[in-house]
Amino acid sequence: MFRHQKEKRKSFIIASDFSVRQKESFKVSTQLFGLKVYLFLSSTNYKHNFIFVNVGEEREFLMSIRRNEVSEADIKEQVQSYITYIETNQNRIPALADVSIVNQKLIDIRTQQLHSYAQEMKRLGTLTPVLLKSMTEWEKKQNKTNNETNTEEHSNSNVSVQEVGEREQKWIKKAEELLRKNLDCNFKLLCLVPSGSFAHNLSNQDECDDFIGIFCLPTEEILKIDKRQPTRVTEFEDNVVERENHQRGMVLMELDAAVHHLLQGQYRMMEVVFSSLTGFADEHWKTLLQSKSNWFLASSTASSFHGTAEGSLKKLKHAVNNAKGRADEKQEILKIYKTLHFVFYHLEQAERIWSGREPMIWINDDSIKEFLLKVKEGRSEMTIEDAISMAEKRLEFVGNLRKSSKLSKRADKSLLHQWLVALRLENWFLLR
Numbered sequence: 001m002f003r004h005q006k007e008k009r010k011s012f013i014i015a016s017d018f019s020v021r022q023k024e025s026f027k028v029s030t031q032l033f034g035l036k037v038y039l040f041l042s043s044t045n046y047k048h049n050f051i052f053v054n055v056g057e058e059r060e061f062l063m064s065i066r067r068n069e070v071s072e073a074d075i076k077e078q079v080q081s082y083i084t085y086i087e088t089n090q091n092r093i094p095a096l097a098d099v100s101i102v103n104q105k106l107i108d109i110r111t112q113q114l115h116s117y118a119q120e121m122k123r124l125g126t127l128t129p130v131l132l133k134s135m136t137e138w139e140k141k142q143n144k145t146n147n148e149t150n151t152e153e154h155s156n157s158n159v160s161v162q163e164v165g166e167r168e169q170k171w172i173k174k175a176e177e178l179l180r181k182n183l184d185c186n187f188k189l190l191c192l193v194p195s196g197s198f199a200h201n202l203s204n205q206d207e208c209d210d211f212i213g214i215f216c217l218p219t220e221e222i223l224k225i226d227k228r229q230p231t232r233v234t235e236f237e238d239n240v241v242e243r244e245n246h247q248r249g250m251v252l253m254e255l256d257a258a259v260h261h262l263l264q265g266q267y268r269m270m271e272v273v274f275s276s277l278t279g280f281a282d283e284h285w286k287t288l289l290q291s292k293s294n295w296f297l298a299s300s301t302a303s304s305f306h307g308t309a310e311g312s313l314k315k316l317k318h319a320v321n322n323a324k325g326r327a328d329e330k331q332e333i334l335k336i337y338k339t340l341h342f343v344f345y346h347l348e349q350a351e352r353i354w355s356g357r358e359p360m361i362w363i364n365d366d367s368i369k370e371f372l373l374k375v376k377e378g379r380s381e382m383t384i385e386d387a388i389s390m391a392e393k394r395l396e397f398v399g400n401l402r403k404s405s406k407l408s409k410r411a412d413k414s415l416l417h418q419w420l421v422a423l424r425l426e427n428w429f430l431l432r
Contacts, residue, residue, distance in 0.1 A: 103224040110223040114425055121418065137426060168192075171279045175213050178250060182233045188216040188427060190255065191285040193275045195268075200345060201363045202372055211279070212272050213252040219424045222256065231257045259420055263411050265300030267308055267346065276362045284423050288416075293358060295415055299407045302353035306398055309346035313391055316340055320384055334378045340387055341376035347394050354401035 061078060064070045171192055179187050192213040197203035199210075221229050235249030253261075261269040273292050281289065288295070316336055323332035348368060349359040363369045374380045380387060 099226050103226065106225055107220055107223045111219070114219075114421055117421055118425065133422070168279045171208075171211060175211070175215075175250060175252060178233055178235060179215055179252060183217075183229055185221055185229060186218055189280065189282065190214045190216055191272065191281045192279040193272050194277045194279060195251075195271065197376075199271065199275055199277055199361060201369060202341070202345075202376060209249065211250045212268065213250065214255060214258045214272070214285070215252055216255045216423065216427055219427050222424070229254075255420070255423070259416060262296065262416065263413060265296070265298055265302075265304045265411060267301075267304040267349070270296065270301050270304065270349075270359060271361050274359050274361050284419070284426075288419055291415065295412045297353060297356070297358065297407060298409060298411050299354070299402060299405055300410045301359075302350045302402070302405070302407070305346040305353070305359070306350040306395070306402075309343045309350065309391075310395055312339060312343050312346075313388065313395060316343070317388060320388065333384050336384055337378040337380070337387070338376050340384075340391060341372045343391050344372055344375060344394070347391070347398050351398045351401060354398070354405040354407065356405075356407070 061070070065075060171194075172189065175189060175192050179189070190213075192211055193199065194208040194210065195212045196208075196210040198205065198208040215233075217229055217231075231254035233252040235251070258269060258272075262273070273289065273296055316339060319332070319336050323329050323336065326332060345363075348363075349361075352359055360368075363372065375387060382390065
């Protein structure tokens with residue numbers, strides 16, 4: 001009834017040809033009657049109320065149509081009266097519903113659902129300390145908000161420069177500038193970590209160019225119906241040439257997208273979680289990191305690393321065939337070696353996880369590091385064909401570890417869910 005202009009036109013079209021069946025007649029009559037009722041309410045104080053129509057004789061007439069007790073002539077006469085009324089008063093119908101009203105209702109309902117969830121966990125005695133703390137803060141601030149006007153000014157930055165070193169301050173400043181440029185609301189930076197070769201201890205550069213970060217939008221922005229804020233912010237356009245199998249520059253993801261990838265065991269998110277080079281981590285992210293092995297060491301995590309290696313290896317085999325006989329064959333082979341070292345890197349992580357160990361994002365084993373650097377720089381004594389053959393055998397060996405692994409299939413969703421609820425409850429007030 002409340003798709004206003006669109007539903008009105010649809011009803012007129014159907015009503016204009018009364019070779020319709022009785023069931024359609026009831027539907028048309030009901031739609032037109034509903035529009036008539038809405039027009040009446042629009043001229044009263046009930047404009048923004050949700051209504052249930054139960055209007056005596058006209059309701060009984062509509063129900064009689066449903067029971068096939070009304071002739072087609074009588075239906076036509078009644079429908080024509082509806083159409084006449086609507087045509088006379090149609091300018092009262094708004095072209096669009098007031099989204100702001102729907103938004104506020106939706107936000108209020110979902111916020112209470114968050115709180116109800118926390119209350120139920122408390123009743124069952126399964127409330128985690130972090131959720132208990134956030135729930136208590138939420139209730140205190142809610143009482144304060146209900147009793148007085150909140151005039152506090154909130155910064156759209158949550159990082160204290162005293163918490164991190166000079167190098168990390170530069171990284172954080174860059175991330176915050178990127179978020180301010182792309183968001184028109186407050187935000188909370190949860191973590192920021194180096195990415196790529198620098199994070200793997202396989203780079204010859206002193207400075208890191210690539211980062212992955214996770215930020216949190218205000219809870220209100222997540223709960224409302226018209227989501228306008230981006231959930232992924234990148235330093236460069238998404239269609240630029242990728243380097244070393246990942247988006248270059250700084251990539252920042254909103255918490256919802258990050259949690260989805262965490263539950264999938266996506267390898268890039270696992271590197272964020274298990275990295276030993278965290279540029280910045282707020283208190284909530286540190287809480288998550290304290291339980292990372294219990295939450296995220298799952299078969300899906302190893303499969304993500306293994307699947308990435310498998311996909312890259314297939315492409316490299318084709319690339320070798322295409323490079324043969326070309327004038328720039330040597331340069332192309334060097335590029336293939338560079339990508340191939342990532343294949344071995346991912347297989348190393350998959351083997352460790354399926355064996356029950358944490359991934360070694362920062363390669364601190366000298367023999368493994370030396371091998372990977374030789375492959376990356378094309379200094380290996382093996383030909384490219386032999387190196388790919390070696391990678392294929394390693395791929396098969398690591399894949400077979402899945403069969404004997406005692407890991408759960410996926411990350412612990414319930415614990416991550418509690419952590420997410422706690423964070424959203426707290427940010428409901430902090431970022432408003």
